[in-house]
Amino acid sequence: MKTTPIPETGTVSAKKGIDYKWIVLSITTIEMFMVSVNGSITLISLPAIFNGINIDPLSSFQYLIWVLMGYSLVTATLLLSCGRLSDMYGRVKLYNIGFAIFTLGSILLFLTPDKGSAGALEIIAFRLVQAVGASFTFSNSAAILTDAFPPDERGKALGLNTIAFLSGQFVGLILGGILAFYNWRYVFLVSVPVGILGTIWAYFKLKETPLPKRARKIDIWGNITFVAGLTILLIGITYALLPYGNASMGWGDPWVISAIIGGILLLAAFPLIESRVEDPMFRLNLFKIRVFSLANTAGFLSALARGGMMFILILMLQGIWLPLHGYSYESTPFWAGIFMLPLTAGFVIMGPLSGWLSDKYGSRWFATSGLLLIALSFMMLAALPYNFEYPIFAIALLVMGIGNGMFGSPNVAAIMNSVPPEDRGVASGMRSMLQNSGMVISMALFFTIVIVSLTQLFPPELATSLTSAGAAGLIGPMSSIPPTGALFAAFLGYNPVHTILVTLPQTVVAAISPATIATLTGTTWFPTTLAYAFMPSVRISFYIGALLSVIAAALSAMTGSRFVHEMHMKREGKTEESPEIVEDTSLDITG
Known part of the structure; x- marks a missing residue:
């Protein structure tokens, strides 16, 4: 592996040729795109995957939770260790290893041999293999980009990287809808050639940046x-x-x-x-840097606000709104992705633009304004009825996407600019760990709120709706529906009522008129019943998201003017080997 001395700017681009930074951007973009496609394609293809391995949707909640949260759990626990190991043994080396491990996990998922519970456990285990690889790439991509780009271009580079991530989400939704129609295994196979290409390209093109020699220990x-x-x-x-x-x-x-x-x-x-x-391995002294401390805290609170938001919105669309508007349960996973596109559009519009502008004017007000827009969008969503008008919903999603785009890359650039070059790996790992932990805790928090609400409100709503539909005789048998099972059956593209009816004795079903059966198994009865139990928890979740976003905005506003470690050290006449961590948030280098 070739190495190159660190130039005065603290980057490698000046010594490796003007094009090297774009090579780095292209490789990290491939990685971000692949990981993003894998996430959205898995989410949208879960109905086909669970069908393919013959899993009952009403008893699949434990598997669904682990497919959704296991990946984030592993990355949250490993990111910090991976960042520290990268600073010790080389960011590029461990980044390449992560790329290869992620690709191996995709191959194993494609080859999943068993069905039923064994097949579900294998998918979860192979997703965890992917998560190990993702931990190495996540903890290093921002550090490698920061090494390659000068301070006045880092926001732009991180913004373009964000575009790749969001584009991958859109491509994953489309590919998932197409490939799952043919074979559920294809949704995992699609990332294999991209992973192989990226692994080979990264191995031959990325160059290790030598760092000041320190006696480091594990x-x-x-x-x-x-x-x-x-x-x-x-x-x-x-x-x-x-x-x-x-x-x-x-x-x-x-x-x-x-x-x-x-x-x-x-x-x-x-x-x-x-x-x-x-x-x-956890550099507590980095928190002496005001920008690093406040920006990381704001990032954690933002992740806590939005981590469970995507699933809440998808549940609302797939379980209630889309069936009410005539979409079959089988088609709702795909159309939920399509109707969520304003969120992606807002990201795509503001991600690179805010990164570029933050390079010139600093990140504080872009990140702060973005968080306030996110809070506004949460309040807009909380005010919507369950059978909302889509244009209003789309505007709220667009505002949320724009807000996240304004916050994302400026916040990351502020964090990475604030630390010494030799600590960028661990700083990137700390940043990613805090955000991934926030996402996992957020999903657990929002799921808890939803499940508690459903447990309390769904049984009486179900009894009332069955009586109104002329099916009071089904109150007893249907009361066995677990609220979580009903909700996640809808999430997986099943009509929960139809699934329950086929398991009941024929004598019970025969006592109900065909017209009533048609009403119960249609696309409006169950979503309406579910809405009255589900929407109160949705509004609580959105209010919590708004509050967390406002607190994060206040912290972001306190970060001060732009602070770049290398430039501060140069102006103070200190060397990179200085053992102390220095800060000066009053320093303004925006000119």
């Missing part, structure tokens, strides 16, 4: 404490969403309580350990 106790603490905590939260005994959720499960308490205690011990070990 932080064994820090790694054990952090990985064990976060893993145990997130697993406990995940299992709390599953039924326990006669309860619809597992918050009373002694194992869940023990896992959450144990995870919190280990995480509480983590900063104490890191403040005492010789060479910590």
Whole structure:
């Protein structure tokens, strides 16, 4: 692996040729595109995948939770360790390894041998393999880009990278709808050639940036404490969403309580350990940099606000709005993706533009304004009825997309600009870890709110609706529908009522008139019944998202004017080997 001395700007572009930075951007763009396609194509193809492995939708909640959250759980726990290892052994080296591991996971998913519960567990395990690879690439892509681009172009580069990620989401929705029609395995195969190309290209084209030599050691106790603490905590939260005994959720499960308490205690011990070990993997002293501290906190709160938002919106579309407007349950996953496109459009419009402008004028007001727009969009969504007018919904999504685009790349650029070059790997890992942890906690929080609401409101609403439809005789049999099973059956593209009716004794079904059966299995009865139980929790979730976004905006506004570590060190006459971490948020280098 070739190395090149660090030029005065702290980047590698000046010494490796003017085109090298664009090579770096193209390789990281391929990686972001591939990971994004994989995420959206899996989400939109879950009905075909679960059908393909013969999983009952009403008993698949535990598998669905792990397919959706297992990937984020692994990346959240590994990102910090991967960032530290990258600073020790080379960012490019571990980035390339991650690319290869992610591609291997895609191949294993395509080859999933079994069906039923065994097949579901294999898909979850192979998704975790992908997550290990993604941890290496996520923790290094922003650092490699920051190394390659000068300070006045980093926001633009990160913005273009964001465009690739969002474009991948759109392409994944379309590809998922097409490929799943032919064979569910194709949705995993599609990323294999892209992964192989990216792995080979990255191996031959990316150049390792030498960093100041330090006596670094692997932080064994820090790694054990952090990985064990976060893993145990997130697993406990995940299992709390599953039924326990006669309860619809597992918050009373002694194992869940023990896992959450144990995870919190280990995480509480983590900063104490890191403040005492010789060479910590979590650089607490980086938080002395005001921009780094506030921008990371704002990023965490933003992730906490929006992490569960996508699933809430998709559940609202697939379970209620699309069936009410005549779309078959089988087609709702695909059309939900299409109707969510204003969100992607807002990202695409503002992602690169805000990155470019933040290079010139600083990130503070772009990031702050973006978060306020996100808060506004949450309030707009909270005000909508369940049978909303789509243009209003689309405007709210567009505002949210624009807000996230204004916040995303300027916030990342501010974080990466604020740290010394030799700490960019661990800083990128810390940033990604905080955001991924926020996403996982957000999904668990919003799922909990939804499930609690459904458990309390769905049974009486179901009984009332059955009586109004002239099917009071079905109240007893239909009361066995688990609220979560009904909701996620709709999410997976099934008509839950039809699925329940085929399992009931024929004598029970025969007592109901054909007209009533047609009403119950149509596209309007169940969504209307579900809406009254589902929408109160949706509004609570959106209000929480708005509040978190406002708090994040306040923190973002406090970051001060633009701060770039290399330029500050140069003006202060210090060298990169200086052991201290310095900040000067009053420094203005926007000129």
